[in-house]
Amino acid sequence: MANSIRENGSLSRSVSGREMISMPHTLEIIWRNVMVYIYLHLTALYGFYLCFTSATLTATLIWALFLHVFGGFGIAGGVHKLWSHRSYNASLPLRILIAVAQTIAHQDDIYKWSREHRVHHKFSDTDADPYNSRRGFFFCHIGWLMCEKHPEFYRMQKTIDVSDLLQDPVVVFQRKYYYPLAVILCFVMPAVVPWYFWEESLPTAFFVASMFRYVFTLHATWLTNSAGHSWGKRPYDKQINLSDSLLAASFSLGEWHNYHHVFPWDYKVAELGSSRTSFHVVVIDFFAWLDLVYDRKTVRQRIVRSRVLRTGDGSHPYALKDCPFNSGDIKDHSVDDDEI
Template identity: 50%
Template sequence: MKRIGFGVTCGAHRLWSHRTYEATLPLRIFLMILNTASLQNDIYEWSRDHRVHHKFSDTDADPHNSTRGFFFAHMGWLFCKKHPHVLDKGKTVALDDIAADPVVAFQRQFYKPLTMIFTFYIPTYIICYYFGEDYYSAFYLSCFRYCFSLHSTWLVNSAAHLYGVKPYDTRINPRESKLVQILTVGEGYHNYHHVFPFDYSASEVSWTQDLNLSTMFIDLCAKLGLAYNLKKVDPKLIQSRVERTGDVTLNQIYLENRSGSFKWTSVLSLIYLLLIIPVGVVLVRKVFF
């Protein structure tokens, strides 16, 4: 379930929407497949809405404006027509770089059949064939996985804009949320992210200090030569911004709490890393060979 989430966090969000790092063709194809399995709109549309969200955050031009309440920011925005300001302001956001990527273009052209294959057919097949479940149980489990991943992602737009602390900029709505951080494998550092959206980690601290599996995955890809030009914010710039717009005392407490969690987060991350590789290899061998 969380591996599929990488298609949104490491793919549509950090790679394509914000260009926080660059990826080779094999990694882009892999992330595109995971993103397709998440069924949260194709990469082009997801990135378009997200860039508009950042540029006009919590205004009528924001697709999921949190000032309209939790439900609207969470999922209500998908049940109604977009506000006219979203359509007008959205035209001012550049998307040429995303449209120029052939991987994105391929996914967009064949998005519907690809989602049927990667979102429902393959997960259902794996559950049936390798875990002995009947077809209906396997299909319902696939649907549950899909619904869980949807609500986890939507919490970034709702809970992370309404509940939590704001150590980096007290003037904006996005906040740091531990719950969202865990459910979205690293996207809960939302106050930091809105202040420094170009940081590939979406957090001031590394995955060895706090549980951020998406950053761990990108770092692993960088070690393998699949990801490069990872962008990170200068600590002096962060400190300067905290002193200017944030809460210095709160930020110190916030960082101290994370520094103390080095051991358990490192262990959890390494366990996850040791599991994801062999499980992935076994499934690939069983399905394709």
């Protein structure tokens, strides 16, 4: 990424051979969204309080946790790995199940989420990036959802190819009926199930399993945008503003951001055989065992090592002189994409 100052005082950047012009921009707050997020957090706080009182049944807490993990997989393992990056393929029944999980998490439909995420990867931390971390921690965590997007985002969004998404009938169907599906799967169903099956109070079920669970899942996802751009090491590329944050990885159940932006096609979002392999990878591998997942993509160990030594910040074991993998005696046990 190269920078230059234009005659009019604006900053010009070249990203992937395309000129990015950082023009003066007035932040336009969407007050409707602000009020919605205030309401969501107030109800979530009350739900969080109910979790520690006798008013909430243990079964309801387990149900809320299940929905969080299930919905989290719909985001990290589904719309992120499957649809945004095409790091693996899945059968129609599994794509339907993942779409249900992603709708339960309610973070926009698959098409819109994937399109914005592809823009984020191609133009990370520029004005075109919808959650540009250079605009501050709060902005890239939640603030970007409370204001109009930068004009540069809309300009560069047109350069992103998303035609593959509309070839998937699951994506098309979900996009067409997304809002009624989201209301039912994210808010109604999580509250009705505890009320109907184990006689939980309907208000308690709503505030705990619907609202608190939903907002908690939102923040778990947002931490990748904020903490994953602010704190942590950069073992694979020190020149990008993306880091392997333990905080973000913990809440996302194993998503390592610096690695991911260097090797975005790797479905594991971590090194092959790494002890940091995510929960979502375990689930994907399980479905592969059931022949519902195929064409999983990952990166050869020698390619990872080469990138670490060339652009890493020195924190990776490969950068240590006494690392056994720096010896020619160690065989590369990575596999090709078509061998997975």
